[in-house]
Amino acid sequence: MALNSIHYLFFLSIVFVLYFLLPGKQRWKLLLAASVYFYCTFDVKFLVLIAFSIFTSFFLTIKSEESADQSKKKLYLHMVVWSNVLILCVFKYYNFFVESAVDLFVSMGLHISPTLIQIGMPIGLSFYTFQIIGYSLDVYYDVSKAERNLGIYSLYILFFPKLISGPIEQSQNLLPQLHKEQNFDYNRVTSGIKLIAWGVFKKVCIADRLSVFVDTVFSSPESHGGLQAIVGCYFLVFMVYADFSGYTDMAVGTARIFGFDLIRNFNRPFISQNLTEFWKRWHISLYAWFYEYIYNPLSFSFRSLKKWGIVLAIFITITLSGIWHGAGMKFIIYGLLNSLGLSIEYLLTPFRVKMRKSISPVIYKYCSIFITFHFFLFCLIVFESDNFKEALSIIKSFSKINIHEVGWYLFGDNKIEFILAFVFVFILLGMEYWQAKTDNYLSFHLKLPYLVRWTVYSAVIFIVVYFGVFKTSEFVYAQF
């Protein structure tokens, strides 16, 4: 059940009505049942797997907290962490490693035929595994208390808005909210609905429209000219952003109507002036997780190496974050490229400070934004391509600009769709600009007269219905 489907709309409406009809203390039970149902709509067979992860982490984390013996405490923590890492590796990386090993053996003249896992990957595995590991580490380090209510804990892992693609919620944020009785709050609910509507708009009007152009270029890179490739690659950035941030808006909006605040996963990433800032604004929950649980302990361990210790910690952390996306060389290269970018940025800090002082702040700012954006664009081309060779061939094709190509895009069969793609990207950027002005950017219209405001709402629905592309329903990050 995709978050942008009619099925989800009905599901959400029913859960919403029942939720506020039930007595306050019973509401979380309904959310848990709804979350289990939501998970089952993807694949019932993996319910056992997620149940195993929930039960083991629940009991072992309590054991870890209760244990006075430090070594036992650590043992329970390791059991939680490694059992979940093992599940993640088996389902996500086993086939990749086995196939890579087979390729290696074949290159040495040896032929083997090992068994591969053919049952697919459990939905949301990477997200809930990280949440479980984060929770057990928080308890181990006394950052938060172990949850004693199995139902609430299960809801913390399974809560349906964030189950497929996050945000990866930290226990300190979500668990206390799940214990509170959430009352019906008209303003909260309407604000949640607006966020869902904005997320749907981003997904069906922007991401799925741009994906048609992006797929055209990436499905056969050699058959496209330079201008097509350039436009396709720029569209790729906005497609991934609109897709993933659209999903996040729907998730956060859904949680909000039930009275919960999920953490913000995106914060206008394209205004970032450097990569460090960019990764604090893009997929915030994932990079906060890596920062907290991987980078911080590593940089502390490597402190004797001074600045090279930091570089090493960056490389390990960011490469792992690349691998988190999936098994394949392109994800490793994606991680390595980002590590390289961040490391160079770190090592050049004194030079950048000097530069900032020596040139106009405005020029420095916009040059920095330009460089950061285009470095990310380059990384994303690698991310989207089937392999690194294909990514390079797309980039090489940029130079093949032919003036006759202009006609293909502006006057070809997809003329209206192409113009709409630009219009919607500008709307997206316009909203981002507005967001910079005010935190409550989806409420800017509240001061408008009723008639105007209601016309805006109706117009948004009209645009989604008439201009939304409903064919590709899967979200990019649902595969991770």
Place this chain on the structure above:
Amino acid sequence: MLKIFAKILLFVLPAAIAVVITGNNFSQGFIDYHYTKITGEGKSLVIGTSRASQGIIPNMVIQGSNYDGPMLNFAFTTYNSPYDEGYYYAIEKKLNPSVKNGIFILEIDPLAIADNKKDKSPSKLLSQQWIFHGNPNYEYLYRNINPFYTLILRNNESNPNCIPNKDGWLKIILSEDSVQARERGISKLNTLEQTLPSYKISPRKIAWLEKTISLLKQHGKVILIRIPAWKPIIDAENKNFTALNQIVLKICKSYNVRYFDFTPFSQKYKYIDGNHLDGTSVKLFSKELNRLILSN
């Protein structure tokens, strides 16, 4: 809470009215190859793949018979309508439950009862569709005309080479020049010779074929047919699916239905691309079916 729902309904209303107006005004021309099959009504049905979709004129087939009419050609393509779960439930939803004396022609195309290990993505055209009656069919339009505004751009346009008739028969007009038709036939044969070896008769699809027969028998008479195609194509099919007729005859025996294999007479007909009957042959073949129905 009621206030919120009332407001949402109020905001949705203009878009809903606009959709209804657009649907009513712009869904009369050529929508796609399948729209008239989804929206058309029929007490008797033609079931099968593109060979049946393009090769059987329902009005001609049922003419003069006592079976409940009208007849609708509800055949699609090997990709969209193999004998599987999706097609079975589509037929079930399409069927008029009050019909007891219908005639149901089930076309047997080897690829409709075969599986290819590599191809695991079934068509969603029929399996996701809920509503199979009425024009405009908003569900179908919503699912298949994407984005929705493109329905207005079509402006009830017609496609001179493809005429979906109201009885579901898809009339394809391609040059009947024998050289061009032969070239298309050779191209189709080459494709089939490459793909056919990877297909095997599927027990799963055979089971769904049997379920379909069983369902339709409750509403009238069922006959199974194999539509002719260019001889080299039929030879390639027979070479790959040697047990096809045996399997079908066994099913017919157990369900007490009849099977008519027209492929031995393939040289009697002409084809637009080797795989589909041409305009003249469609009429000839439909008349043949009509004679068969009247005499049985």
